Amino acid sequence: xxxxxxxxxxxLLRSRWSYIYFGFYLVFASALLFLSGDVSKVVISLMNxxxxxxxxxxxxxxxxxxxxxxxxxELLLAQPIRRRDIFWGQYFGxxxxxSLSLLLGIGIPFLVYGLLASTEIxxxxxLIGNGVVLSFIFSGLAFLIALSxxxxxxxxxxxxxxxxxxxxxxxxxxxxxLLWFREYPLESLxxxxxxxxxxxxxxxxxxxxxxxxxxxxxxxxxxxxxxxxGWGMAIAVLALFFWVIVPTWGIRRxxxxxxx
Amino acid sequence: xxxLKDVHKSFGANQVLKGVTLDFQEKGKITAVLGPxxxxxxxxxxxxxxxxxxxxxxxxxxxxxIKGEWLYRQHIDYLPQIARFPENLSVRELIALIKDIRxxxxxxxxxxxxxDLTDYLDQRLVNLSGGTKQKVxxxxxxxxxxxxxxxxxxxxxxxxxxxxxLRELIRQxxxxxxxxxxxxxxxxxxxxxADEIVFLLEGKIYFRGTIATLKDRYQETNVERAIAKxxxxxxxxSSNNGQLSKKEKESLKIS
Numbered sequence: 001x002x003x004x005x006x007x008x009x010x011x012l013l014r015s016r017w018s019y020i021y022f023g024f025y026l027v028f029a030s031a032l033l034f035l036s037g038d039v040s041k042v043v044i045s046l047m048n049x050x051x052x053x054x055x056x057x058x059x060x061x062x063x064x065x066x067x068x069x070x071x072x073x074e075l076l077l078a079q080p081i082r083r084r085d086i087f088w089g090q091y092f093g094x095x096x097x098x099s100l101s102l103l104l105g106i107g108i109p110f111l112v113y114g115l116l117a118s119t120e121i122x123x124x125x126x127l128i129g130n131g132v133v134l135s136f137i138f139s140g141l142a143f144l145i146a147l148s149x150x151x152x153x154x155x156x157x158x159x160x161x162x163x164x165x166x167x168x169x170x171x172x173x174x175x176x177x178l179l180w181f182r183e184y185p186l187e188s189l190x191x192x193x194x195x196x197x198x199x200x201x202x203x204x205x206x207x208x209x210x211x212x213x214x215x216x217x218x219x220x221x222x223x224x225x226x227x228x229x230g231w232g233m234a235i236a237v238l239a240l241f242f243w244v245i246v247p248t249w250g251i252r253r254x255x256x257x258x259x260x
Numbered sequence: 261x262x263x264l265k266d267v268h269k270s271f272g273a274n275q276v277l278k279g280v281t282l283d284f285q286e287k288g289k290i291t292a293v294l295g296p297x298x299x300x301x302x303x304x305x306x307x308x309x310x311x312x313x314x315x316x317x318x319x320x321x322x323x324x325x326i327k328g329e330w331l332y333r334q335h336i337d338y339l340p341q342i343a344r345f346p347e348n349l350s351v352r353e354l355i356a357l358i359k360d361i362r363x364x365x366x367x368x369x370x371x372x373x374x375x376d377l378t379d380y381l382d383q384r385l386v387n388l389s390g391g392t393k394q395k396v397x398x399x400x401x402x403x404x405x406x407x408x409x410x411x412x413x414x415x416x417x418x419x420x421x422x423x424x425x426l427r428e429l430i431r432q433x434x435x436x437x438x439x440x441x442x443x444x445x446x447x448x449x450x451x452x453x454a455d456e457i458v459f460l461l462e463g464k465i466y467f468r469g470t471i472a473t474l475k476d477r478y479q480e481t482n483v484e485r486a487i488a489k490x491x492x493x494x495x496x497x498s499s500n501n502g503q504l505s506k507k508e509k510e511s512l513k514i515s
Contacts, residue, residue, distance in 0.1 A: 007349065007357045014348035014384075071344035075400070078309045078338035079361045082330050259271070259312040 004076070004089025005096070012065070012097035021057060021098070025105025033113045039120040040210065043127050046106065047206045050131045051199055052167055055138040058098055059163040062142025065094050067152050077260055084252040091143045091251060098135040103128055126209040130202040133240050137198045138163065140247030147254045170197045187222050195235075198243045205236040261285055261408060261439050262308060267317035269303055276300045277307070278463035279317070287407070287437045290430065292450040294443070295460035296491060301443050302341075304460065305410055308441075309338055321408070334362060337404055341412040343397035347386035351377060351396055354385060358400050371399040374425055390417040402429060409433060409440045415449055427453065447484040459487070461494060 012018055028049065032042045069090065076086045110124055142159045149155040174193055178186055194200040208229050224232050262284040269277040277300045284291060295301045306312035307319060310326055310333065318325060321332045345354055359366050372378055375395040380388060388396070394417040401411070414430075415423060430453060434440060444450060450457065450471075457474055459467040467474065467490065471483060478486040 003357070003360045007346065007353065007360075010353060011346035011348045069346065071340065071342045072346060074311060075338070075340050075345075076361070077311050078333060078336070078340070079358065080331050080334040081361050257313070260306070 001085040001089045005093045008090050008093025022101040022105045029106045030109040033109050043123045054131045054134040058135045058138035059142045059159045062139035063146045063159045066146035083255045087251050087255045095136045095139045099132040102131045137243045144247045144250045166199050195239045201236050201240050208233050263320040265318040268315045276303045289455050290440045291456045292442050292454035293458045299460040300463045301460050335406050336408045337401050337406045339401040339411040343393040345385040350382050352381045366403040368403040411442045451483045
């Protein structure tokens, strides 16, 4: 797996899309930092961008990379190497390259601004950590969808739909549920529902770390009340980790049974 | 070396292989696997490589069942039909990747010289022409000394000089005692290179024998005409039996 990962990373780190992605974060974070000057506010602004953008870009890149590499994957599949190692190598290579663009794109302006001397380092690390985990989760989901669908258009459509569902539709459904059942105690339901959405989980995690109760919303507040900040964060981290494991396991399962 | 027993494979309702039994034992022999579009030749090759998993039947390579196995592929050199590689890797890195995966000794340098690839080694694959990519494809395929070689449309995109070098290379590998399976739609290439033909039709082996036997049986002077005769006979027989739809008849074109 490491061999495939290494060459996938070589390939992707030279792709112009990686530079565009890196450049976007670099310009965006620099502009926010030097225009606003308040690191805490910048972290919140970046959080909103990362929560939407990381999953979207990871989804798009995941599907595109899989379909683009399909013929080469056939050549790899004919080599003495286990199927799962090929797909895990490609998946982790992609997720690492996206994470690196994010880390450098946001990290460089923060370092230049004097992050190491400020007290915001943990907030910054939480933000980056969330971006990285979201990149892993959504590129994994995209790989899973692409592996299950040989039809490119269908694969793209389903992957975008998955992103749309977690980023937008899920919140709407959540709100509707809360409205419909407002006469019942909803804490357990809302806790369960937020664990089922990695974007919600990330948002809660960053807000718990920043301790901004006004921005936490219903689920954040329930999380904090039920678990306290420490436990709340631990459970959110565990749930996010679970969200990385699920697509990784799914990729292995489908790859071992699929006809190419 | 390769043994298939009653291999079946369906994709949904489409039965592609309907009980194929084949045995390739003779070393130093070139076998062309031919058949019209949809006859199952690519599926057959992919079944041997483990890219497609057979529904039933048994496939053995070098005396070992391939079910759930992957290490047996070190006995096989494979040339895929479409030469598409990671765009941002250089030719040198791509060769290194395959060497990393397979390990052992590779004679890539000899092939790089044979196909005049020295000047392209540090170029990114995205910048190479289709023909040069096919030369890289051939280098990746032939750089190991595996006893089995499977070539899927090896001639596509090659200029006449490279084609000549490929012919020489295949002959040399044959002399080295390798077993070579080729699928191609260029009948002159088959006639010139192949010792034996396996003709697949509707997921079954319709003919297996030497080129001379094929020509003799159908009383034709070249392979292309003999194949055309098989197809027209089959088409007539099937339409007499009312088994073949118009669409199916149209698909009976040699590929």
